[in-house]
Amino acid sequence: MAEGALHHPAAEEIDLGAVLSALADPLRRRVVVELAERPDEERLCASFRLSVGKSTRTHHWRVLREAGLVYQRDAGNRLWMRLRSEDLDRRFPGLIAAVAAASRPS
């Protein structure tokens, strides 16, 4: 099956409400915050050890992707993920940084 099935919204289409909804979930926020630690690094989805079932993880990957928070690349039996830092910072300057900072203890 050809890839390309992964639908990503264009930067201009990213909706603030969808972004905030996506970030409201603790698991998804954790993922985004971890990605924001190294904004240019592509990470394997599987490297986030979320304590939920596989299909639930797939659900969260989709929510993050369709909200425009992350860019995902299908590599056969693996899925790579990268924060859309540039797009997000252009559309919503400082938002991800604020959420990341607020999510850090201390």
Added chain:
Amino acid sequence: MAEGALHHPAAEEIDLGAVLSALADPLRRRVVVELAERPDEERLCASFRLSVGKSTRTHHWRVLREAGLVYQRDAGNRLWMRLRSEDLDRRFPGLIAAVAAASRPS
């Protein structure tokens, strides 16, 4: 007779997830953004002309209050509302500003 039935969380109890959920709704976000324009101004809830029924408005007032976004003061048959700017900026520096900026078209 108001017996202070309005429950407000302490600043330390404000949960980021609840704040983001509250901000994810367009109507509530609009209210918060408008309040953020004049952070020290107390406004009448009725001054926000939301196109929903009374009971729905009451619902949103409660969500905003219980998330810790606003402080509400009962004045008999009126309800005053003020953004909890200091608490929010201490807990989540820059968050409200980022959301407000992102919500402005311009």
Added chain:
DNA sequence: CTCAAGGTACGTCACTCATCGTACCTTCGG
């Protein structure tokens, strides 16, 4: 080749949420 591992698709389920209507309470203006 075989099979384990990562992901997806689909159906389900319980719960939440935004909305509404109606009834009721509280104040203020006539």
Added chain:
DNA sequence: CCGAAGGTACGATGAGTGACGTACCTTGAG
């Protein structure tokens, strides 16, 4: 005093959500 206006309480409802299990697909390791 009476009624209008702002809010609340309660119940109902339809949509959405996060979770699960199972079946299936794709790839790389053995």
